Amino acid sequence: MYKPLKIGNLIAKLPVIQGGMGVGISLSSLAGAVSAQGGIGVISTAQIGFTEPDFDVNPLKANLRMIGEHIKMARKLAPKGVLGVNIMVATQNYASYVKEAIKSGIDLIISGAGLPMELPSIAKESQTKLVPIVSSLKAANVIFKMWDKKDNTVPDAIIIEGPKAGGHLGFKPEELEDISLPDYDKEIEKIIELTKGYEAKYEKEIPVIIAGGIENKADMEHYLSLGAEGIQVATKFVTTKECDADIKYKEAYINCKEEDIIIVKSPVGMPGRAIRNKFMERAALGRIPVRKCHNCIIPCNPATTPYCITDALTNAAKGNLDEALLFCGANAYKETRIRTVKEVLADYFG
Incomplete structure (x- = not known):
């Protein structure tokens, strides 16, 4: 048996997050199905309104409307499950997406494709859990230091996205060709050690979740043995019946x-x-x-x-x-x- 994944007061029966995949790959169908099975389902907000008739005229309006709609549909599939959204830092009108997701009652916001330095101030006074994605100790250090100094807070969890992940990657192209996984394990251990220091300072658990090419139980157990509390999986969910893609x-x-x-x-x-x-x-x-x-x-x-x-x-x-x-x-x-x-x-x- 594996420990449930606890992020603040959120408890997922299985220690797995389904990675957010845009445009239109992880919407309410996939996220709701994962959540219903006991994992954390994640809706990607990237151009989420692309099928709406007004998308070409007013993409922001269409996207914000469909954030609420997809959260509502996913909740119907998993009324007792844990649901998140993935919002890229590089998104135009980033703050509007964050506020809309919070207004729609989302449990957690995962944010990468850049460092989410403004996320705590945008989401302040909400109960939504905030989970940045990092790929290096340097990036993790910047986020922890800035959130601590500027907002007197820390992430509710942190996702470390490794070199085998899909989508946008926090590495230089040559690193993706050359990086060896044993070396990256050392980076993971350093980020976990950094996180423990902030856990002590804030007297708060900050689970670390590992992502990128985690293929099976043995891979998962390897990362749990390093000190991670869970894994994030995306690619393997694309070829499911429930995935929203064509x-x-x-x-x-x-x-x-x-x-x-x-x-x-x-x-x-x-x-x-x-x-x-x-x-x-x-x-x-x-x-x-x-x-x-x-x-x-x-x-x-x-x-x-x-x-x-x-x-x-x-x-x-x-x-x-x-x-x-x-x-x-x-x-x-x-x-x-x-x-x-x-x-x-x-x-x-x-």
């Missing part, structure tokens, strides 16, 4: 080979891991002009961006694979069939 997106994972998984340049300004396809081959040859700006991320300049990340990711969610950015984790090629969320969780807890 079946063609799921089949891209099932059909890909290890050599098809590459490191790509993202308009967010961070490297990412994705499946090689016609779109990525075109992007490698030169800039793909933006037809319409959706005001999604702060670092993006429509005149110079290598491609529109909103269009690329919404195409992925809709199954238009030749025009899509297919984000994935390093082990996506290991997923060979469509399963249920319950079956995926059995890889760890069966």
